[in-house]
Amino acid sequence: MLTIRRLDIEDSRKLIAGARAKADEIGVPMCIAITDEGGNLVAFERMDGGKVTSITIAIDKSFTASAAKKATHAYGEISGPGGPTYGIDSAIGGRLMVVGGGLPVEVEGAVVGGIGVSSGTPAQDREVAQAGIDAFLKG
């Protein structure tokens, strides 16, 4: 039998609140999604002005980061032509995201969930996702 640790809804709200604070700071309204370690959605918010396309993209970035235990930008780095995971961006019906903005959430070395952010540039999305994790880990 396995015993699994995963984000609960309170953790998820802290992640979203931390991400939202950074999004407000940089002035980019975002879609923010939190998934558990099984890749399943726990919480989501589309800030006023967040993009409609980013709903699915944020959820799928979080899905990828949590379920593959890998940041989406890290997939991007190895998915170019000739790269070892070239073409993986169309896997799982396109849900496997290789664009930055999805990060696994780790506690004591174990992935307990993920956060996915979309609506800005991939660099902004990643910065906002990291801010969510930082806020969460501070408690």
Place this chain on the structure above:
Amino acid sequence: MLTIRRLDIEDSRKLIAGARAKADEIGVPMCIAITDEGGNLVAFERMDGGKVTSITIAIDKSFTASAAKKATHAYGEISGPGGPTYGIDSAIGGRLMVVGGGLPVEVEGAVVGGIGVSSGTPAQDREVAQAGIDAFLKG
């Protein structure tokens, strides 16, 4: 040009908070989804213990209620064998929900969004969705 009113993220949080309070009261952890009047997701929470299947079901109940401007249980009542909308439950790739728990949110006679709840019985889901609307309308 049309001018449309729709739920913002603050409204959506009020709807979720009201639904969650009722879910706590009846002791059934729920998935709760809020969509805008175009059927697009604004906010989502899976309470601890909410069902994984209910993630999509709650989102699709809210999508149906907001985008079709009709409660999902009202579809259920006319979709049985011999009913006028028999078979509509498999429309839109199965996203058209006819199980209770999805309600349109109306303000001054216009549908401005929807709420979808899933994890309990359809009657419980509907009760919790209505509690969300009641809390929102009270402000």
Place this chain on the structure above:
Amino acid sequence: MLTIRRLDIEDSRKLIAGARAKADEIGVPMCIAITDEGGNLVAFERMDGGKVTSITIAIDKSFTASAAKKATHAYGEISGPGGPTYGIDSAIGGRLMVVGGGLPVEVEGAVVGGIGVSSGTPAQDREVAQAGIDAFLKG
């Protein structure tokens, strides 16, 4: 080699105009879709106030009627429990519609396309679709 006759874009506009006139008359804003005899979309209009869920439903009603050469309400009549096409409503990813409002367009005994209407009751949708065909056949 086959020679096929099919609706062109001018025909499709006449079908939509006729349907729209009836929709205005009964006061129900509709989604109206026209497909060719291969089931492929030729034209579509969502009247102001037409339902977002009805976009796909109107297109799929027209797809069904033209590509199956059968009115969607006729499918409904034989798709109930125990009926010969029971369960067919979930075929083709749910695109096979058995709810009224989709009609084949026939010219000299051959199906040359279809019209699908959605946003009202199935009876209203069917009435509006028929009005489109009547206007088209009158020229």
Place this chain on the structure above:
Amino acid sequence: MLTIRRLDIEDSRKLIAGARAKADEIGVPMCIAITDEGGNLVAFERMDGGKVTSITIAIDKSFTASAAKKATHAYGEISGPGGPTYGIDSAIGGRLMVVGGGLPVEVEGAVVGGIGVSSGTPAQDREVAQAGIDAFLKG
């Protein structure tokens, strides 16, 4: 509550008429799709000779441009190997289009919808989409 402006059906017809005039001028029959600011289809026409594959492509270009508030060719410029959004073309089940021909429609600084064109070269598609917008803005 948010108050949103969006294209109505009359606006959508003007956009299509303007695009169609340019398509006639350059002699390339096109598929032309108009979506509202939430990415939902308002109107569509396939000119006689427009490609069947372009039905979905035109709709998805318009969806992308309106819902992401960004021209599809602008996505194309940053989605090549090594680009910041590399791989995003397969997002949302492949609906996120990075091929030119999808443009957001802006009025007074706000995106109120989108136009998507397909059947020619991406440069032709883009030129035809822009002609639709120009005609619409002229009134």
